[in-house]
Amino acid sequence: MTTQHTTIEWTDRTWNPITGCTKVSPGCDNCYAETIAHRFAGSKAFPNGFDVTLHEDRVNQPYRWKKPARVFVNSMSDLFHQDVPDLVITHVFDVMEANPQHTFQVLTKRHARMRSFVQQREEQRREYAAKFDDCPTEAMRNSPAAKAARERAAKPPANIWLGVSVENQKWADIRIPALLETPAAVRFLSCEPLLGPVWFSDYVWQPCRCCDGEGHDEACVPCADGGCEDGHVRQLHWVIAGGESGPKSRAMHPDWATSLRDQCAQDHVPFFFKQWGEWGPAPFIVRVCDPETGWKGTDEELAAAKADSEARGATHVHTGHSREENGERAYWLHEIGHKPWSLERVGLPDGMAAIRRWGKKRAGRELDGRIHHAFPA
Structure with missing residues (x-):
């Protein structure tokens, strides 16, 4: 839970130089990290429960990891929380840069602070590099330090x-928009828990700053280096999606997940479907016989067929309908009254989806019969 190989599907291990956080939006409501921290409050891992805590003994751990790995940074916190000093964030970034054999995945809900911190850090790098241009000798201007x-x-x-x-x-x-203004080699979205439909496609490609969206020829080096295509540069490089798990989990409408998948396919963005979560799709109708001919078996066989139908069929319908609560959209489910084998189940209105509470493991990761497991190149 602190620094370990992990079951999180889109990373290899976690690194938690900081633990503890506070809630900022609906995605935080059923925070898994808070549950774990409260469970182990007072232990070495969480000496202060879920209060923001720096663990100095963990900051330099990546130097000791020999095997290259994808590393989820602060799975039990938020690196850009307001209670984390800038000096600590700087130290974490220095460690990440000093270990290029690893890929560090930094995920935040504090978009504004991440943007300002990273922008300032990159500007400082440019100012430092520019100082070599004013060096008095050519040897200093072209030194390995200047090149680096x-x-x-x-x-x-x-x-x-x-x-x-x-x-x-x-x-x-x-x-x-804040992420797009944050300098990064790879920018990604974590749409988990997915609590409503998300349209992100309009953000994927942005006008190239060099040619102002007008396109370029081969002589335009900045455009070519920036990956400009027809005057636009890719700004989003990966999308993770998943439903919520746990006893209080909110159901994800299947259409929300397929929409993200289709947007990614359209814009050639790697798509990673992590999980359905606690709720997942189920057949709306599981017929035990042909309605035209009726049941031909024994009563015992009919009872077994009905039990199988109930075990596989939907128990709820995600309506897709919502209302506003405290500035957020709240969606609700409709509990189905008739059994999945009942002839009274005649169909679903457009926009509604049949689901049931499977539990995370049984709900699985397949989306329309396929595992989506893509990563940025």
Whole structure:
């Protein structure tokens, strides 16, 4: 739970130099980290429960990891929480840059602080590199230190991926623009728990700053280096999606997940479907016989067929309908009255989806019969 190999599907291990957090949006309501911290409050792992706590003994741990890995940074906190000093964040970034053999995945809901911190850090790198241009000798201007400074200032480190949590459209429209203004080699979205539909496709491609969206020829080096395609540059590189798990989990409408998948396919963005969560799709109708001919077996066989139908069929319908509560969209489910084998189940209105509470393991990860397990190149 602190620094370990992990069951989180999209990473290899976690690194928690900081633990503890506070809630900022609906995606935090059923925070798994808070549950774990309260359970182990007072232990070495969580000496202060879920209060923000720096663990100095963990900050330099990546130096000791020999095997290259994807590392989820602060799975039990938020690196950009207001109670984390800038000096600590700087130290964490220095450690990440000093270990290029690992890929560090930094995920936050504090989009504004991440943007300002990373922008300032990159500007400082550029200012430092520019100082070599004023050196009195050519040897100093072309020294290995000068070359390294210019290379580092030219682009953000490739092994640090920066992402924001996006649980619904409201927070997508708040956090994604801030992410796009944050210098990063890889920018990603974590749409988990997915609590509403999200349209992100309009953010994927942005006008190239060099050619102002007009396109370029081969002589335009900045455009070519920036990956400009027809005057636009890719700004989002990965999308993770998943439903909520746990006893108080809110159900994800299947259409929300398939919409993210289809947007990713359209814009050639790697898509990772992590889980359905506690709730998942189920057949609306599980017929035990042909309605035209009726049941032909014994009463015992009919009872077994009905029991099988009830074990596999939907118990609820996700209506897709919502209401506003405290500035957020709240969606609700409809509990189905008739059994899945009942002839009274004639069909579902458009926009509604049949689901049931399977539990995370049984709900699984398949979306329309396929595992989506893509990563950025």
